[in-house]
Amino acid sequence: MSGQLQPLWLPKSPLVLASGSRTRAELLANAGLIAEVIKPAVNERAIEAAGTDLNPIDLACRLAKAKAKEVSDRYPGHITIGADQVLDVDGTVFHKAANLAEGANHLNLLQGRSHALHSAVAIVTDGSSEVFYDTARLTMRSLSSEAIAAYVLAAGETRVTSSVGGYQLEGLGIHLFERIEGDHSTVLGLPLLPLLAKLRAMGVLGIG
Structure with a gap:
């Protein structure tokens, strides 16, 4: 860990982000918080398989906590943030597509319908934890099959398979939607407003 600090972050130990998502790290950085990014060693599908009784919101919260705890155990003394996002269509959870064909199929199932993005966050510090979530509806x-094919071709496999649902709202995915209800950072996977409120309440931000 580089130990890089900034005036906005008051603790001596750097903030840790337990996530492999560059988007989440950028959201924090844009808010003035440069986090040490540590990818958690967590088997998400195993956790999901063990929690078949969980609804999509509870699943997102359990995954976020598991990620934060795994990294926090390796880096004690730091405030660690874990996050997870679940795409929920009437109680059915979608995962990232394995390839372009599966991505096109996911888009075909989503087109003309509303779905929820549940973005959960866990803040873990040496055994203590707090978990919360925010939901956006999109x-x-x-969309015709031709329109979906044109989008998939334009977006490319990396973008289609790197995000649940086959789209990135901050990119070409914006063309797919007619209505978005909820905070933009929640859509991107890290609900900043409630997260910053929690950190202020903990007394760790220079802007109180």
Whole structure:
């Protein structure tokens, strides 16, 4: 860990982000918080398989906590943030597509419908934890198979398979939607407003 600090972050130990998501790290950085990014060694699908009784929100919260705890155990003395996002269509959870064909199929199932993005966050410090979530609702336009094929071709495999649902709202995915209800940072996977409120309450931010 580089130990890089900034005036906004008051603790001596750097903030740790337990996530492999560059988008989440950028959201924090844009808010003035440069986190040490540590990818958690967590088997998400195993956790999901063990929690078949969980609803999509509870699943997102359990995954976020598991990620934060795994990294916090390796880096004691730091405030660690874990996050996870679950795409929920009427109680059915979607995962990232394995390839372009599966991504196109996911988009076909989502088109003309509304779905929820549940973004959960866990803050863990040496055994103590707090978990919360925020939800955004997105309504996708009715799309023809030709329109979906054109989007998939334009977006490319990396973008289609790197995000649940096959789209990135901050990129070409914005063309797919007719309505978005919720905070932009929640859509991107890290609800900043409630997260910053929690950190202020902990007394760790220079802007109180």
